[in-house]
Amino acid sequence: MAALGCTAAEMSWKSGVDILSFGASKNGCWCAEAILVFNDLQQAHKDFPFLRKRAAHLFSKTRFIAAQFEAYFHDSLWLRNARHANEMAFRLASSIRSMRSKMVRLAWKPQANELFVVMRQSVADGIRSIGRISPFYEWLPGKEDVREPITAEEGLFRLVTTFATTADEIDEFGTLLSKFSKEEEGGTGPSS
Structure with a gap:
């Protein structure tokens, strides 16, 4: 996105993306990845916690990993890093x-x-x-x-x-x- 000069919306839901894996580990975070669900996918919202657990995509105390995103998104740090x-x-x-x-x-x-x-x-x-x-x-x-x-x-x-x-x-x-x-x-x- 940083290289293409487009917006987050243009790279995701405006391009027809329904679910996006937003990885931050290679751009300054420690083992942080967010799953973004677009387009009001009711079934995905309902099933996602089960699917995540079934795939063993769980760390203990994930709130500490997720907390990195607050600083990562603040003042577009993620874009400046990229x-x-x-x-x-x-x-x-x-x-x-x-x-x-x-x-x-x-x-x-x-x-x-x-x-x-x-x-x-x-x-x-x-x-x-x-x-x-x-x-x-x-x-x-x-x-x-x-x-x-x-x-x-x-x-x-x-x-x-x-x-x-x-x-x-x-x-x-x-x-x-x-x-x-x-x-x-x-x-x-x-x-x-």
Whole structure:
């Protein structure tokens, strides 16, 4: 929603959604998820407590988990968190584009807080060897859908930014990408 610039109503009931699972765990809350029921679904309202219990979707003292939503929705914190995560992804994408390196490229244009990056395995290994960067992993599904073929020396990596990602972290990652890409292009290999 933050990336598309539409309203909550446009993303839910105005689009014909009857029941929505609103997860908050990946945007700043601890294990919090809300189920929203639209369109006066009388049967869903009546059966929902039973269905939730039957699916073992119960924690003890759930009111403490649910209490997070009050702060989460206050002053649109949830949207600010999502927009920040998106901005950090776009910042990293811009850094990658500006490198104009054969060692690293965007697989697809980022649309939210995830980037799919094709990079030389040696560049990824170099960044990992530094030890200060959060782990990132090779993304195996969908290699065949990438615009440019992925060579045997390359991998497709999924990079995810969050509400807590800082501009300094993005800049450091971009600097390391550039450093190891230049070393690889120069034929020296990653230095220690």
